[in-house]
Amino acid sequence: MVLPLHRVNVLTGIKSAKVLEDPAEYAGWIRRAKRPLLVLGPKLAEISLNGKSLLEYALEIAKAANIPTCATAHIKGKMAELGATPDCQYDLVEIANRLNDPEWQGVRKEGNHDLVILFGMRTDMGNQALSNLKHFAPHLKTMTLCKYVYPHADYSLPNFRKDEQWKGFLENLITSLKEEK
Amino acid sequence: MAKVVETKETKKRQEVNRIIRAEDQWEPIGATPMPEITDLRNWDMRLLKTYKPWYAPFCDLCCFCTYGKCDLTECRRGACGIDISGQQGRIILLACCMGMSAHGGHARHIIDYLIEKYGEDLKIDLGDSVAVEAPHIRTVLGLKPETLADLRTAIEYVERELVHLISSLHTGQEGSYMDYESKALHASMLDHVAMEAADIAQIVGFKFPTSVADTPLVDAGLASLDSSKPIVLVVGHNPASSTNIIDYLRENDLYDKVEIGGICCTALETTRYSDRAKIVGPLSRQLYYVRTGMADVIMTDEQCIRTDIAEEAKKVGSALIATSDKACYGLEDASERDVDEIVKEMVEEGKQFLILDHEKAGEVAVKVALKLAPKRKKELISEAEAQELAKACRECEMCERVCPNLFSIGHGIRQVAEGNFEPIREIFSQCIGCGKCEEECPRNVPIFKIMQVAASKETFKVRAGRGPIMDTEIRNVGAPIVLGTIPGVIAFVGCSNYPDIDDVAEMVEEFARRKYIVVLTGCAAMVAGMKKDENGLTVYEKYPPSFDAGGVVNVGSCVSNAHITGAAMKIANIFATLPLRGNYEVIADYILNRVGAVGVAWGAMSQKAASIGTGCNRVGIPVVLGPHSSKYRRLYLSKKGEDDWTVMDGRKAELVDTGEPSPEHLAYVTESKEKAMVLIAKLCIRKNDTPQGRAVKLNHYISLYKKYMGGGLPEDLDLYVRTDKDLPIVYKREAMAYLKEVGWKPKPVLSLPTLIGTYPSKVSLEAVIH
Ligand code: SF4
Ligand code: SF4
Numbered sequence: 001m002v003l004p005l006h007r008v009n010v011l012t013g014i015k016s017a018k019v020l021e022d023p024a025e026y027a028g029w030i031r032r033a034k035r036p037l038l039v040l041g042p043k044l045a046e047i048s049l050n051g052k053s054l055l056e057y058a059l060e061i062a063k064a065a066n067i068p069t070c071a072t073a074h075i076k077g078k079m080a081e082l083g084a085t086p087d088c089q090y091d092l093v094e095i096a097n098r099l100n101d102p103e104w105q106g107v108r109k110e111g112n113h114d115l116v117i118l119f120g121m122r123t124d125m126g127n128q129a130l131s132n133l134k135h136f137a138p139h140l141k142t143m144t145l146c147k148y149v150y151p152h153a154d155y156s157l158p159n160f161r162k163d164e165q166w167k168g169f170l171e172n173l174i175t176s177l178k179e180e181k
Numbered sequence: 182m183a184k185v186v187e188t189k190e191t192k193k194r195q196e197v198n199r200i201i202r203a204e205d206q207w208e209p210i211g212a213t214p215m216p217e218i219t220d221l222r223n224w225d226m227r228l229l230k231t232y233k234p235w236y237a238p239f240c241d242l243c244c245f246c247t248y249g250k251c252d253l254t255e256c257r258r259g260a261c262g263i264d265i266s267g268q269q270g271r272i273i274l275l276a277c278c279m280g281m282s283a284h285g286g287h288a289r290h291i292i293d294y295l296i297e298k299y300g301e302d303l304k305i306d307l308g309d310s311v312a313v314e315a316p317h318i319r320t321v322l323g324l325k326p327e328t329l330a331d332l333r334t335a336i337e338y339v340e341r342e343l344v345h346l347i348s349s350l351h352t353g354q355e356g357s358y359m360d361y362e363s364k365a366l367h368a369s370m371l372d373h374v375a376m377e378a379a380d381i382a383q384i385v386g387f388k389f390p391t392s393v394a395d396t397p398l399v400d401a402g403l404a405s406l407d408s409s410k411p412i413v414l415v416v417g418h419n420p421a422s423s424t425n426i427i428d429y430l431r432e433n434d435l436y437d438k439v440e441i442g443g444i445c446c447t448a449l450e451t452t453r454y455s456d457r458a459k460i461v462g463p464l465s466r467q468l469y470y471v472r473t474g475m476a477d478v479i480m481t482d483e484q485c486i487r488t489d490i491a492e493e494a495k496k497v498g499s500a501l502i503a504t505s506d507k508a509c510y511g512l513e514d515a516s517e518r519d520v521d522e523i524v525k526e527m528v529e530e531g532k533q534f535l536i537l538d539h540e541k542a543g544e545v546a547v548k549v550a551l552k553l554a555p556k557r558k559k560e561l562i563s564e565a566e567a568q569e570l571a572k573a574c575r576e577c578e579m580c581e582r583v584c585p586n587l588f589s590i591g592h593g594i595r596q597v598a599e600g601n602f603e604p605i606r607e608i609f610s611q612c613i614g615c616g617k618c619e620e621e622c623p624r625n626v627p628i629f630k631i632m633q634v635a636a637s638k639e640t641f642k643v644r645a646g647r648g649p650i651m652d653t654e655i656r657n658v659g660a661p662i663v664l665g666t667i668p669g670v671i672a673f674v675g676c677s678n679y680p681d682i683d684d685v686a687e688m689v690e691e692f693a694r695r696k697y698i699v700v701l702t703g704c705a706a707m708v709a710g711m712k713k714d715e716n717g718l719t720v721y722e723k724y725p726p727s728f729d730a731g732g733v734v735n736v737g738s739c740v741s742n743a744h745i746t747g748a749a750m751k752i753a754n755i756f757a758t759l760p761l762r763g764n765y766e767v768i769a770d771y772i773l774n775r776v777g778a779v780g781v782a783w784g785a786m787s788q789k790a791a792s793i794g795t796g797c798n799r800v801g802i803p804v805v806l807g808p809h810s811s812k813y814r815r816l817y818l819s820k821k822g823e824d825d826w827t828v829m830d831g832r833k834a835e836l837v838d839t840g841e842p843s844p845e846h847l848a849y850v851t852e853s854k855e856k857a858m859v860l861i862a863k864l865c866i867r868k869n870d871t872p873q874g875r876a877v878k879l880n881h882y883i884s885l886y887k888k889y890m891g892g893g894l895p896e897d898l899d900l901y902v903r904t905d906k907d908l909p910i911v912y913k914r915e916a917m918a919y920l921k922e923v924g925w926k927p928k929p930v931l932s933l934p935t936l937i938g939t940y941p942s943k944v945s946l947e948a949v950i951h
């Protein structure tokens with residue numbers, strides 16, 4: 001088990017995330033999903049990699065793989081500044097509360113999602129929402145794109161020491177997703 | 182058989198009648214005087230049907246008994262049969278019992294202490310403007326308390342229930358998470374009874390302010406204590422000892438010579454006793470302040486105190502006196518010893534003591550402070566010194582890993598080494614003061630010491646806690662609150678585990694400016710006053726202290742929270758003339774459907790915060806929590822439009838499908854203050870709002886949404902508009918266009934919305950009609 005960067009998230013248990021850092025593998029899981037969902041957190045607007053905000057990366061990922069987006073907290077306002085609109089607005093705990101209901105029809109009303117990708121939350125709150133999904137949404141795979149290990153996810157990135165590694169991963173992920181389209 | 186049951190029930194009822202003096206005819210007795218665990222279970226189940234428990238387990242396992250550890254993942258059950266939901270409910274109940282018993286223990290101690298001092302017949306008199314003195318004790322027990330002995334009766338009832346509640350946590354007891362939640366709601370309702378009993382006893386026994394709004398403004402902030410004088414720092418929640426310090430100072434004409442400052446709720450209590458005492462800060466400043474070594478004497482009482490405070494005090498040469506049997510720190514009990522002997526050993530040998538005699542503790546504290554202060558050097562480090570110390574940092578980020586607030590603290594330290602103090606200032610305002618960073622640092626960088634350069638040198642003004650909301654105020658605002666023209670009552674309460682210490686002051690400002698009624702308690706009440714606007718004013722100086730539109734009211738400490746929920750109960754009683762006595766369901770139903778009150782515990786940390794919040798939920802008040810509270814593991818969430826929002830129209834005795842999710846959630850966590858503010862405005866909406874009131878509430882909801890969510894209209898606006906009269910004029914055109922687009926249809930406006938009649942209950946529909 002890889003330890004999360006933030007010790008508050010250390011797993012007490014047994015079912016821990018698979019840590020991956022190969023963008024092609026990540027892209028593969030996204031591609032295999034029939035109804036993925038990208039959940040956007042408020043940190044996306046606070047962090048930038050070489051002058052490009054994480055929110056822009058997130059929107060490119062959504063576009064490259066045609067994934068609907070869910071805006072949590074106040075990120076919708078920041079999206080508006082970039083001229084983007086989310087496909088739905090639920091807060092983090094609210095979207096988890098929908099996703100864990102197998103009967104929910106999902107953002108596009110095509111049935112509940114089978115993969116949810118979390119990006120840009122506080123790691124503690126994100127990990128808690130993932131715990132809810134791990135225990136109560138067995139029909140769903142979960143994945144994170146932040147540069148930290150999230151033990152409660154199914155697939156997580158490692159703790160990238162350097163932002164360049166993270167940036168490289170995100171760029172390659174976008175390229176892979178575009179190629180696979 | 183039926184007869185046997187009947188006799189048993191009659192006997193029980195007779196006993197209850199005896200305890201609550203049923204023969205006193207002040208109000209008719211409702212369905213549930215002194216309820217036991219299952220008496221309000223149907224009400225709980227009705228609430229939980231709409232607001233289902235949402236669990237985020239911290240841990241996959243259970244390790245409560247030697248059958249375990251048990252793996253509870255993927256629908257597995259423990260060796261005892263419990264599943265992951267049941268285990269979460271169990272942990273929640275445990276937390277609520279801890280919280281409730283902390284207040285219960287506080288109440289029991291204070292009541293016994295005051296009875297010893299003044300006798301059990303000391304009258305409860307909360308002044309000319311508070312006739313409904315104890316809405317919780319009246320509603321839950323059915324007792325109108327008249328003396329300290331009656332408060333003791335209330336606590337005895339709480340204690341009895343606690344044994345049953347805790348016993349249900351044992352292996353092989355409760356099996357359903359819903360029942361665990363019902364028990365947690367029960368424990369938490371009792372928490373409010375305990376808080377109320379504690380605070381009424383304090384008001385009566387210590388003559389804290391009551392029946393008054395404009396209590397004095399007291400000095401606050403780390404810099405408020407004059408370090409040239411001997412300083413006594415009191416930490417915790419229970420004022421028994423700190424009030425004795427002040428008595429001693431007053432009696433010996435020493436008040437000018439010694440400074441008294443407090444951290445956490447004891448600060449609030451002490452300033453209710455004497456406005457010359459000072460509020461150093463919330464609990465998050467505890468370790469930081471102790472480590473500055475400014476305090477000559479530290480006196481601890483109970484709850485939320487660093488458990489290593491004795492060691493920390495020793496390191497910086499501060500003397501320490503523990504005064505509570507709940508927190509003895511392994512110290513020698515000197516309660517029976519001679520004062521001068523104790524003082525001598527503390528001053529000359531650096532000894533620390535447990536002193537359970539509060540009068541003696543007060544005297545010792547002052548004497549030691551006077552002797553010790555001249556020998557101690559008390560100054561904060563300079564920027565140059567901080568810069569030098571910070572140079573040891575290698576930016577390894579070990580500190581970041583352990584920080585509960587997830588900061589890049591190492592980066593801030595590195596910047597100090599380079600002479601840039603801005604990042605560390607910012608971190609200091611987000612730091613919750615746990616000290617884990619410093620402990621983890623492989624290079625022993627004294628992070629807290631370096632932070633001394635970041636701490637504000639300013640002093641602030643916080644209004645002293647005023648206790649209960651006055652009946653006269655309730656009379657004035659009852660109608661506008663229930664009709665909706667005062668858009669809501671917002672209570673900022675709880676601890677200081679915030680994402681940022683400035684958040685609370687900013688939120689208070691936003692809602693006070695919008696003419697909500699803002700009430701505060703505990704650490705939230707302190708930090709609200711620790712931010713100044715461009716004119717150098719805090720929210721307490723800027724807004725009136727009245728329980729009225731645009732007022733900012735410091736009610737007091739943690740135990741004063743009972744007066745906030747109590748104010749909502751008083752609206753039902755004084756404005757709507759519903760009897761309180763043993764009438765919990767009716768009162769809770771009234772609040773849920775009619776009183777637009779919302780609790781905000783932005784930095785909730787403790788188990789007490791869990792029970793305070795859950796107690797608000799049972800009485801129909803939704804609670805918004807900050808991101809850390811996702812670690813409580815449980816929320817109460819609805820699924821908005823997808824849920825069933827059928828209620829009874831009380832006057833027509835008809836079920837009505839309102840389709841209106843108000844209030845939308847009962848216990849909710851969000852990540853940003855921006856989102857929190859939008860949500861708070863929405864959670865003030867109630868089914869009872871008049872069109873005029875609803876328009877006022879929607880006006881704020883829409884305007885906050887536009888301000889913080891990048892324009893547009895809330896996506897769920899259609900759910901809250903019943904007729905076009907509900908729409909605020911300023912947004913009418915835009916909103917109508919939106920409603921048309923989403924296919925909105927007019928909905929019924931109810932004159933008496935109630936859940937009574939929608940679930941099995943002993944309460945009849947007539948009981949809610951007033
Ligand atoms: S209480 Fe139950 S779940 Fe917990 S360790 Fe014991 S058997 Fe296992
Ligand atoms: S742990 Fe110590 S050395 Fe490492 S970054 Fe933090 S302060 Fe610097």
Ligand code: SF4
Pocket residue numbers: 580583584585586587588590608611612613614615616617618619
């Ligand atoms: S003391 Fe402050 S900065 Fe250090 S770990 Fe705790 S919260 Fe973080």
